[in-house]
Ligand SMILES: Nc1ncnc2c1ncn2[C@@H]1O[C@H](COP(=O)(O)OP(=O)(O)O)[C@@H](O)[C@H]1O
């Protein structure tokens with residue numbers, strides 16, 4: 558057990574926030590992926606000698622999760638990740654493992670070895686944008702955008718919102734940004750699509766401000782070798798398709814459905830669909846779209862007709878089908894084989910009812926004309942399974 562006096566001594570060197578940033582930086586340097594907010598809240602809690610129960614009670618990010626999930630699942634994987642990263646950085650030796658009890662010690666050893674704690678160098682932090690949105694935290698960066706948590710100072714209780722800054726500053730980005738944010742605005746309100754609150758240009762960058770959704774991308778749950786139960790897959794498909802029905806009814810194709818763009822909302826565990834329009838279009842025009850996400854790349858979810866530039870509503874259905882197959886098999890989409898018609902062969906890789914397997918097969922047919930034409934028909938098929 559660490560005594561209180563040792564903790565306060567350590568706080569003089571680094572606060573739990575700074576320590577969590579420090580670890581995040583190390584992880585990012587080696588894996589090009591940031592720690593999730595949930596992982597960071599576990600680090601901050603553990604560094605304050607909290608139990609997982611106390612973390613759940615005291616940290617709003619952890620509030621919606623079961624204690625067992627935090628400790629046995631999130632923390633378990635976090636310690637594994639940190640062990641690997643700190644070993645590679647030469648901070649711990651091959652036999653040592655990072656666990657809650659020695660986390661402070663590992664950080665102190667890193668500092669003693671001359672590693673510098675990160676200075677808050679990001680000029681975005683604490684910035685007030687549009688005289689309204691106060692940037693409080695960097696959340697995540699992808700190839701295309703940097704995303705920040707912000708507080709809306711114009712409203713009572715300063716609710717959180719999300720400020721997304723596009724990385725590209727080109728004239729083409731400007732056009733697409735304009736066109737696509739109109740699409741998003743036209744789409745209107747849906748409980749499970751974050752509302753676009755503002756869009757503007759500042760310092761040559763394009764910004765989008767969204768309603769903030771507390772939760773985790775489902776990428777965190779799609780783990781290789783850990784297939785989901787059929788019922789859970791059905792619930793996921795139903796959840797996603799319900800949102801897509803709303804989108805497709807307005808003839809809008811999402812075009813970028815993948816596990817990083819589907820957030821499981823903490824408050825009710827429902828799926829929220831993000832990343833509409835603007836950025837996605839910009840992405841595909843400027844980049845091959847090979848963003849790495851847990852368990853796959855964006856490319857794995859793109860059907861053939863979309864790959865040659867002719868997406869349709871049923872291209873989104875293909876992506877949903879791939880997600881379902883990924884969840885059911887616990888395999889990355891790339892690991893699956895195709896037959897001589899280009900259709901995926903996956904049924905023998907898992908236990909699945911023929912009814913669900915038929916629906917998924919129809920969703921991911923190579924020939925788009927034979928798939929469910931839109932989310933409406935696909936959802937009807939899924940609903941027949943549950944009724
Ligand atoms: N409204 C939101 N609420 C919570 N997190 C969000 C929201 N929008 C985006 N994010 C987080 O930021 C990441 C990047 O945002 P996204 O819109 O997907 O941008 P990109 O086009 O760069 O992929 C997402 O994967 C998600 O983790």
Ligand SMILES: [Mg+2]
Nearest residue numbers: 699817818832
């Ligand atoms: Mg995205």
